[in-house]
Amino acid sequence: MxxxxxxxxxxxxxxxxGDDAEIPADGAALIPAVRFLADPEAYVKRNSCTGVIWPNNxxxxxxxxxxxxxxxxxxxxxxxxxxxxxxxxxxxxxxxxYKGELRATGQVxxxxxxxxxxxxxxxxxxxxxxxxxxxxxxxxxYTVFYQPTGDGxxxxxxxxxxxxxxxxxx
Numbered sequence: 100m101x102x103x104x105x106x107x108x109x110x111x112x113x114x115x116x117g118d119d120a121e122i123p124a125d126g127a128a129l130i131p132a133v134r135f136l137a138d139p140e141a142y143v144k145r146n147s148c149t150g151v152i153w154p155n156n157x158x159x160x161x162x163x164x165x166x167x168x169x170x171x172x173x174x175x176x177x178x179x180x181x182x183x184x185x186x187x188x189x190x191x192x193x194x195x196x197y198k199g200e201l202r203a204t205g206q207v208x209x210x211x212x213x214x215x216x217x218x219x220x221x222x223x224x225x226x227x228x229x230x231x232x233x234x235x236x237x238x239x240x241y242t243v244f245y246q247p248t249g250d251g252x253x254x255x256x257x258x259x260x261x262x263x264x265x266x267x268x269x
Contacts, residue, residue, distance in 0.1 A: 101231035104200070104222040108231045111224070113150055113171060123147075129173055132157055135165075143168035152204065155183035159190055166197050173224075176205035185218045192219035209233050 102111040113127040122128060127148035135142055135151045142149050143165055150171025153162060162172070172191060174184040184203065191197040203215050204224040212234050215223065225231045253261070 100224050100226060101228055102222060102224055103231050103234040106235050108235055113148070115152070127170070129171060132162075136161060139165050150200070150202075153187070155181060155187060159187055159195070163195055166191070166195060166199070169199055171200040171202055171222075172197065173202040173204045174220075176203060176207055179206040179208045179211065181206075185214065188215075188218040188220055209237075212237050 100111070102109055113129045114123055115129050116122055116131070116134070118131055118134060122130070122142075122145075125147055127150070128145070129150040129152050130142055132151055132153050142151075148170040150169055150173060151162065151165075152173045152175065153159075154175050155177065162169075166172070174187050176182075176184050184205075188201055188203075191201060200222050201220050202222040202224065203220045207215070207223050207225050207230075209230055212223070216237075223234055225234060
């Protein structure tokens with residue numbers, strides 16, 4: 100499955116560990132939420148990068164104590180009509196200050212891509228190579244937005260105010 104991150108199609112450095120699969124001793128791993136929560140301290144103490152696959156029907160409060168030790172949180176879109184992962188992404192970025200990789204996984208569609216970016220996602224697992232190419236191009240296409248959101252971009256209003264301030268500063 101192609102991974103788009105920061106406008107580029109890259110090889111996924113993370114091994115997706117199944118519910119019953121052995122956790123690799125070395126190498127980055129994405130661990131299902133149920134398995135992670137069974138012994139979170141053991142997983143966050145691994146010598147390699149650890150991420151968690153978090154379903155959209157699970158309370159984020161269970162994950163919050165471990166955020167500073169997780170390199171990736173993969174939020175799941177089980178269907179394209181289910182937008183709860185958007186809310187989770189905004190909460191992780193804006194309320195909980197999560198700075199790590201926020202990955203969209205599951206039913207990740209082209210026409211929702213910009214909204215996912217704005218919610219704070221910075222990587223995307225997509226099903227088709229053509230979608231990966233479209234996602235990579237979209238990241239570069241939009242540079243200015245009017246509404247503030249969890250992606251940390253400066254809005255058009257703030258950009259304009261900065262320009263005026265710079266012009267009026269001796």
